[in-house]
């Protein structure tokens with residue numbers, strides 16, 4: 535079974551982000567320091583063009599890409615120059631402290647070829663980003679890029695956040711106190727359609743409306759997500775991350791076209807298990823080989839189970855696929871603990 539040629543995805547310029555949200559699939563936050571090198575970025579963009587004639591679109595992201603604006607601008611320029619279809623830049627808007635700052639940056643990006651922007655808004659982002667900045671970023675983006683080119687993910691949270699505060703960040707505990715565990719859990723998990731991978735299951739799993747024991751996922755493999763999705767994320771270290779599987783690397787990219795052509799999932803022991811048997815198979819492997827116990831533990835989704843097992847296996851230090859290592863060290867949020 536070959537790797538389906540990629541056609542879309544994200545380029546993570548860094549894992550660095552001032553927010554460190556509890557739902558972050560890539561466990562981003564302020565402890566991360568590194569940024570993608572310009573040489574690697576250019577090489578990657580050339581590789582994307584070479585690998586597929588059918589690229590639907592890529593987005594630029596972090597972490598928070600605006601924290602290194604020069605690199606972000608360079609990335610937009612290079613996408614334009616090399617003809618890589620750039621869908622949008624994704625941002626948490628924390629940098630947009632006032633209208634003038636927004637205009638200055640957006641104009642530069644537009645001149646470099648940016649056509650669209652995705653602005654995040656949710657209770658998770660609102661823990662660190664005052665709504666006022668988000669609204670300013672939306673207003674500026676509509677002015678510079680045109681209202682039809684601004685994706686607000688997700689609009690429906692704006693009014694709810696505004697009820698708490700427009701000026702200040704809002705601790706997630708306030709939502710839980712106001713709505714109660716059940717309604718807040720449903721709002722977070724169903725309302726935001728949380729992906730239970732990365733930090734989400736670890737931090738927010740206890741609030742999920744439905745939770746299951748490991749054997750519930752026994753019939754779910756990850757063939758579609760790992761080999762067949764065609765959607766991929768590249769991290770600043772060059773890791774090829776299938777779909778949204780933060781912390782799982784199919785390898786480090788040097789020559790993308792050659793990588794995709796010669797990739798054989800059977801050479802990566804954990805990826806092989808995930809493709810053929812899914813995270814429950816990975817749990818059984820970790821139990822038999824390394825003594826992992828998950829008695830009485832319940833999971834919000836198969837990716838939650840997967841991350842829990844991978845976190846355990848990462849401690850053995852023997853599996854190259856569990857990368858970057860710091861992903862596993864940053865799975866716990868640095869925000870104040872939630873009241874369970």
Ligand code: SF4
Pocket residue numbers: 551552553554555557558559560561562563596597598626654659
């Ligand atoms: S989800 Fe939050 S922590 Fe993750 S990159 Fe986005 S803003 Fe940063």
Ligand code: SF4
Pocket residue numbers: 731755756759760778779780782808813836837838840841
């Ligand atoms: S269970 Fe693991 S490998 Fe499968 S899609 Fe989720 S994170 Fe990816």
